[in-house]
Amino acid sequence: MVSNGKISMSVIKRLPRYYRFLGELKKSGKLIISSNELSMRMKLTASQIRQDLNCFGGFGQQGYGYNVEQLYIEIGKILGVDRTCKTILVGAGNLGKAIASHMSFESRGFSLTGIFDSNKELIGTTLKDIEIFDIDKLDEFCLENKPEVAVLCIPSSVASTIVDKLIDLGITGFWNFTHFDIAAKYPEVTVENVHLNDSLMTLSYQMKNK
Amino acid sequence: MVSNGKISMSVIKRLPRYYRFLGELKKSGKLIISSNELSMRMKLTASQIRQDLNCFGGFGQQGYGYNVEQLYIEIGKILGVDRTCKTILVGAGNLGKAIASHMSFESRGFSLTGIFDSNKELIGTTLKDIEIFDIDKLDEFCLENKPEVAVLCIPSSVASTIVDKLIDLGITGFWNFTHFDIAAKYPEVTVENVHLNDSLMTLSYQMKNK
Numbered sequence: 083m084v085s086n087g088k089i090s091m092s093v094i095k096r097l098p099r100y101y102r103f104l105g106e107l108k109k110s111g112k113l114i115i116s117s118n119e120l121s122m123r124m125k126l127t128a129s130q131i132r133q134d135l136n137c138f139g140g141f142g143q144q145g146y147g148y149n150v151e152q153l154y155i156e157i158g159k160i161l162g163v164d165r166t167c168k169t170i171l172v173g174a175g176n177l178g179k180a181i182a183s184h185m186s187f188e189s190r191g192f193s194l195t196g197i198f199d200s201n202k203e204l205i206g207t208t209l210k211d212i213e214i215f216d217i218d219k220l221d222e223f224c225l226e227n228k229p230e231v232a233v234l235c236i237p238s239s240v241a242s243t244i245v246d247k248l249i250d251l252g253i254t255g256f257w258n259f260t261h262f263d264i265a266a267k268y269p270e271v272t273v274e275n276v277h278l279n280d281s282l283m284t285l286s287y288q289m290k291n292k
Numbered sequence: 293m294v295s296n297g298k299i300s301m302s303v304i305k306r307l308p309r310y311y312r313f314l315g316e317l318k319k320s321g322k323l324i325i326s327s328n329e330l331s332m333r334m335k336l337t338a339s340q341i342r343q344d345l346n347c348f349g350g351f352g353q354q355g356y357g358y359n360v361e362q363l364y365i366e367i368g369k370i371l372g373v374d375r376t377c378k379t380i381l382v383g384a385g386n387l388g389k390a391i392a393s394h395m396s397f398e399s400r401g402f403s404l405t406g407i408f409d410s411n412k413e414l415i416g417t418t419l420k421d422i423e424i425f426d427i428d429k430l431d432e433f434c435l436e437n438k439p440e441v442a443v444l445c446i447p448s449s450v451a452s453t454i455v456d457k458l459i460d461l462g463i464t465g466f467w468n469f470t471h472f473d474i475a476a477k478y479p480e481v482t483v484e485n486v487h488l489n490d491s492l493m494t495l496s497y498q499m500k501n502k
Contacts, residue, residue: 098490098493176393179386184387184488190489191499192492254499272499272502277309277312282402284484286400286402287370287371288484
């Protein structure tokens, strides 16, 4: 279903939103949705929605609307949520703990297979039924289990050293909660940054200027 | 220093990044930076940077570059980090706990003044030296303290009810970690959403399609 052309990042960034809205529609028992209805929920024009979905081969029939379940499944496949990309979490402090407990990695295309920290008090305890290992065991674990993705919930000050190590060990994708600019040093690596501070400051700006 | 024209959201979204990069430059002892150097770090064109900063009145002198400290302070003021917007956190589970401990609200324009949860085991304990109150105390607290912003770290399933209540109590800004679409119901309210699932799925797409 995926066309071979290069899809723009702005379309890709909208796909998880489509997936989320369609998931809610599916839950509410809705079977068919028109691009007009979808556009109202998504706050995009109907033509924008048709254009977006056409990037991936199109899913609707003119005049009939989209089959909610089918579209949900297909967008899920495009997003890769039907795979399981082996993933490790580095940093099991407050933030790492929240991310591990709060996120449903398995239904998002990832399987969390290892958790690492340097804090002796955490090592040996479990998080989501996964034992927290000493960060010194990273080499051994990666050689054996070959994870592809690392979730970084470590202090920004140690990020540079740990990223170097992880890339040496074969990690090719990062979900990065630190401020360290991985892509600047390793442009070939896939990085999705979560900059919570930036988000909070955007809110600050909006509160100040309303 | 702020011009009165309407600033586009894409410029506003870049401001926290400028602020972050300038903060790092300042820390590293850098006094002056040219728009060329800044552009390489920010991965924007130098002309884009000059344009962005001109939206707010411009800060540089042609040929001299920008004074790092001054630009940092001015952008901070534009972002409103020199104020303190009274803020409450609703939901002190894993995610709320991480957000409260991890984020430096005070240096981002917010002062965290109250934390609320419905879990009896959490009520009365403290988080960042703030006592966690029963959610039933929300009315009383808000009438007395008049917070403007709420950070929502509650399950999406209860978000609708709690948002209704918070808006009744005078909250006009939300940092929203739930999936509930606050802006759809209350378009007049300021909302900054953090959709961690969307971010994770964007990474999934990129890992699948590299």
